[in-house]
Amino acid sequence: MLNQLIQGILLGGYYALIAIGLSFMFSVMRVINLAHGSLLIVAAYALWFLADTYGVNPFLGLLIVLPLMAGIGWALQRFLLERSARGGSLLPILTTFGLAIVVDNLMFQRFGADTRSLAPFIGDLSWSSFELPGGLFVGKLSVLIFLTAILLVGGLQSLLKFTPLGRAIRATAQDPDTARLVGIDAARASAAAAAIALVTIGIAGAFLGMRGVFDAYAGAPQLLFAFEAAVIGGTGSLWGTLIGGIFLALAQSFGAMVHPQGFLIGGHLAFLAALFYRHFVARQLVADWLRSRARRPA
Amino acid sequence: MMKDAKSFNVTRWTPTSRLILGLIAVLLIALAIAPVVASAGVIDRLTVLFVYILLAAMWNALAGFGGLVSIGQHMFFGLGAYLTIRLANTGLDPFASMALAAALVGMISLAVSYLMLHLKGGEFAIAMWVLAALTHRLVNLDPLIQGETGTSLISLNVYEIGVRRIAIYWAGLTAMTALLAALFLLLRSKTGAAIQAIRDSEEAAASIGVNVLGTKRVLFVLAAVGIGLAGAIWLASAISFQPKTYFSVQWTAYMIFMVLVGGIGTFEGAILGAVLFFLIESWFGDAGVWYLIGLGATALFFSLFFPKGLWGAIERRLPHALLPIGYTLSDFSPQEPHSRTANHQRSR
Numbered sequence: 001m002l003n004q005l006i007q008g009i010l011l012g013g014y015y016a017l018i019a020i021g022l023s024f025m026f027s028v029m030r031v032i033n034l035a036h037g038s039l040l041i042v043a044a045y046a047l048w049f050l051a052d053t054y055g056v057n058p059f060l061g062l063l064i065v066l067p068l069m070a071g072i073g074w075a076l077q078r079f080l081l082e083r084s085a086r087g088g089s090l091l092p093i094l095t096t097f098g099l100a101i102v103v104d105n106l107m108f109q110r111f112g113a114d115t116r117s118l119a120p121f122i123g124d125l126s127w128s129s130f131e132l133p134g135g136l137f138v139g140k141l142s143v144l145i146f147l148t149a150i151l152l153v154g155g156l157q158s159l160l161k162f163t164p165l166g167r168a169i170r171a172t173a174q175d176p177d178t179a180r181l182v183g184i185d186a187a188r189a190s191a192a193a194a195a196i197a198l199v200t201i202g203i204a205g206a207f208l209g210m211r212g213v214f215d216a217y218a219g220a221p222q223l224l225f226a227f228e229a230a231v232i233g234g235t236g237s238l239w240g241t242l243i244g245g246i247f248l249a250l251a252q253s254f255g256a257m258v259h260p261q262g263f264l265i266g267g268h269l270a271f272l273a274a275l276f277y278r279h280f281v282a283r284q285l286v287a288d289w290l291r292s293r294a295r296r297p298a
Numbered sequence: 299m300m301k302d303a304k305s306f307n308v309t310r311w312t313p314t315s316r317l318i319l320g321l322i323a324v325l326l327i328a329l330a331i332a333p334v335v336a337s338a339g340v341i342d343r344l345t346v347l348f349v350y351i352l353l354a355a356m357w358n359a360l361a362g363f364g365g366l367v368s369i370g371q372h373m374f375f376g377l378g379a380y381l382t383i384r385l386a387n388t389g390l391d392p393f394a395s396m397a398l399a400a401a402l403v404g405m406i407s408l409a410v411s412y413l414m415l416h417l418k419g420g421e422f423a424i425a426m427w428v429l430a431a432l433t434h435r436l437v438n439l440d441p442l443i444q445g446e447t448g449t450s451l452i453s454l455n456v457y458e459i460g461v462r463r464i465a466i467y468w469a470g471l472t473a474m475t476a477l478l479a480a481l482f483l484l485l486r487s488k489t490g491a492a493i494q495a496i497r498d499s500e501e502a503a504a505s506i507g508v509n510v511l512g513t514k515r516v517l518f519v520l521a522a523v524g525i526g527l528a529g530a531i532w533l534a535s536a537i538s539f540q541p542k543t544y545f546s547v548q549w550t551a552y553m554i555f556m557v558l559v560g561g562i563g564t565f566e567g568a569i570l571g572a573v574l575f576f577l578i579e580s581w582f583g584d585a586g587v588w589y590l591i592g593l594g595a596t597a598l599f600f601s602l603f604f605p606k607g608l609w610g611a612i613e614r615r616l617p618h619a620l621l622p623i624g625y626t627l628s629d630f631s632p633q634e635p636h637s638r639t640a641n642h643q644r645s646r
Contacts, residue, residue: 032420034369080602087605090367093423094554095601097369101551101594109587220547224431227424261439268432272413275425279416 003136008253010138012229012246013146018208018222019229020152021201023241026230028160028173028193030089031081034096036226037219038103039198043069043205044118044214045107051121058118058206066202073198077191100219108216118209126210145207149245152200153238159196169193228267232274247274310486315621329471333464341467345535347576348470349528350556352477354572355565356524357553359481362563363493364517365500367419369550370426373433374522376545377403378529380437383539386453387442393469395453396530400473403526404519411518415511427547434545448540451533466534473531477524482565484520485623489513494623497563555593558600561609565621570609 022036033039046065050056056064076099084095119126125144129137160166171179172189179186208214208222225248233244248267255266333341353375361367381399386392410429417425438445454462484490492513495503504510533539552575560571582589600607 026420032424034420034424080598083602084605087601089419090361090365091601091605093367093369093420094558095598097551097554098558098594098598098601102591102598105587105590105594109591221431224424224428228428231421231425259439261435265432265435268428268435271425271428272432275417276413279413 002134004253004257005250006132006136006138007142008250009246010142010146010249011253012249013142013149013242014207014211014245015225015229015248016233016242016245017145017149017152017200018204019226019233019241019245020149020156020238021197021204022223022226023230023233023238024156024200025194025197027237028169029077029081029190029197030173031085031092031096032227033197034093034223035100035103035219036096036201037221037223038100038107039069039072039201039219040205040208040222041107041214041216041219042072042103043202044209045111045116047118047206047209048116051118058121058210062202062206065206066199069198069202070195073195073201074191076198077194078187081194082187082190100223104217104219111216113215115213115215116209117213118206119211122210141207141211145211148203148207149242152203153242156196156200156238165189165192225267228271232271234278244274318621326471326475330468333467338460338463341463342535343580345467345470345531347573348467348474349532350552350576351569351572352470352474352524352528352531353549353553354556354560354568354575355474355478355481356521356528357550358557358560358562358564358568359517359524360521362557362568363485363497364514364521365497366415366514366518367423368426369423369547369554370428370430371521371525371553372545372547372549373426373430374403374407374525375529375532375549376430376437376541377406377433378526379533379539379544380440380443380541381526382530382533383449383451384440384442386451389453392451392454392534393465396469396527396534399530400523400527404523407519407522408515411515415514415518427550430545430547430550434541437541437545443539443541446540446542448538448542450538454534454537466531469534470531473524473527477520477527478569481520482621482623484516485565489516490623493517551593551597555597557607558597558605559607561607561613562605564607564609564613565623566613567607567609571607574608 018040021039022033025031025033025036043065046068047058047061050061050064051058080095080099081092084091122141125141127139129139130143131137158166160170168179168184168189169192171182171184172186172193176186176190179189229245229248230241231244232247233240233242248270251270252263252267255262255264255269258266329344332344336344353371357368357371360371378396378399381402382392382395385395385398390398414422414425414429437443443449457465485493492503492508495506495508496510496513500510529544533544556571556575557568558571559574560569561567578593582592585592604611
């Protein structure tokens with residue numbers, strides 16, 4: 001039981017890691033990127049290609065792939081999202097969905113139907129584990145993923161809070177026109193935000209490839225996991241994403257205990273329960289609280 | 299103000315739109331009696347076309363008129379097929395099962411709407427996808443379906459193959475005509491005025507007393523019933539039911555493609571998009587992965603450069619809407635030929 005709890009929490013770290021880019025883009029650019037999952041797979045394939053063809057260790061490969069991902073993010077914002085956002089808030093959903101279809105099928109065309117993994121290229125990291133007191137084993141890779149998620153969330157929060165770029169990004173997120181008035185290059189801030197989001201996607205894609213297998217169409221389920229973690233944690237909140245990921249993973253583990261096919265069902269139900277809570281229970285609680293305050297004599 | 303109001307004629311039907319309606323009636327009668335002369339292959343292909351038009355029109359009803367972009371409409375497609383199998387398994391006639399399944403899909407969508415319609419924009423879009431994935435998993439648990447192995451609508455065998463083909467064709471034609479007519483009448487009703495107000499600005503509509511949630515719910519349920527029927531008809535013509543092929547996001551991708559290319563938010567655009575998709579599929583469907591890449595790239599291109607779709611470009615050049623959903627305001631003095639339809643005054 002304790003073992004399952006620990007494994008669930010560590011898996012939650014992975015979900016948080018893949019959700020960070022999605023959540024970041026939503027909170028600072030107001031865009032839900034439906035190509036998110038596909039871009040995770042792009043990063044994984046890029047690292048696999050470097051490792052398989054040139055023998056580059058995937059961790060070193062990140063030095064090449066992350067700048068590439070940043071470039072993709074910049075271009076994505078400049079050439080697709082900026083233009084499509086002008087057509088209203090619904091159009092970017094369709095644009096990124098179209099992009100996902102193109103990217104998935106291009107990868108299928110290039111890499112075929114075989115599943116790939118980065119696990120063979122990272123030595124014993126993929127299978128070795130730490131032994132905890134009480135005979136519990138936790139995978140080293142899972143711990144690394146969990147720590148990376150925490151570091152990434154903390155890093156992004158500090159970046160948004162303390163750096164000039166972070167301030168520009170936050171100002172643009174709140175109101176691009178006013179940001180422009182006070183001398184912020186809103187287009188540049190959005191493009192930088194997209195580049196940062198894609199860098200986190202690159203890191204997440206690396207771990208996706210190390211902890212399991214992937215193929216060209218593996219992006220869609222990852223998008224759903226990332227989205228569920230982000231929504232459960234409260235869309236747009238980065239620390240919430242971490243909690244959301246853990247909650248999702250625990251619900252999945254619980255589902256798997258109840259029924260052999262219950263893993264995914266448990267996660268989806270937890271997601272719906274979180275939605276239900278947010279829209280009916282939490283809203284009611286806030287309304288009651290406001291009413292009780294209003295009644296209180298001044 | 300009164301003077302201004304007096305100087306315009308408000309009309310709904312124009313001679314052109316009457317002519318178009320007459321032509322549609324003739325076309326539908328021709329399609330209804332087509333099985334007498336058309337070959338089996340043509341009948342099968344036309345049934346596919348009816349399903350596509352139904353899917354496009356229903357996704358457009360939701361996204362184009364209700365402002366609700368869903369990536370999970372394949373949920374209702376799969377449910378329509380699954381419930382048909384379930385009901386037919388009890389010994390009910392397969393065609394009666396199809397109709398009843400669509401009604402059940404409507405009820406399920408009504409229940410679901412009470413949670414989902416609180417979501418906005420992209421959240422609604424992917425949350426519907428999650429719901430579709432959950433429905434897929436739950437259907438897989440049904441012992442009758444045997445997981446991904448699937449099953450077949452065996453009870454259709456009581457009909458001889460030739461009779462069956464024509465019956466499915468008629469079912470498709472009837473379903474398409476009935477739901478398009480329902481949508482058309484809905485858009486022309488008082489609710490339709492509310493729908494168009496919501497499409498143009500949700501906040502403004504709410505501020506003048508439009509029941510936004512209730513109006514969206516009508517569209518949500520209508521779209522679910524239509525797509526459920528489409529799934530049931532697809533099942534009848536394909537016979538076999540594998541959850542993976544019905545609960546596939548591919549179906550939603552097709553709907554989006556058809557509506558984006560045809561023209562989102564226009565009644566005629568969705569139909570045009572479906573016909574185009576049908577032709578493209580007939581010509582390039584064998585190209586495999588490149589065909590899918592082409593579809594995605596086309597959708598991407600339209601969303602960026604032609605967000606109003608082909609019908610948006612055609613409509614601008616027409617003096618009146620072909621099928622009048624709004625009203626035509628024409629200048630009272632006959633010397634002034636300028637006229638504008640309310641349909642054209644969109645601010646999206």
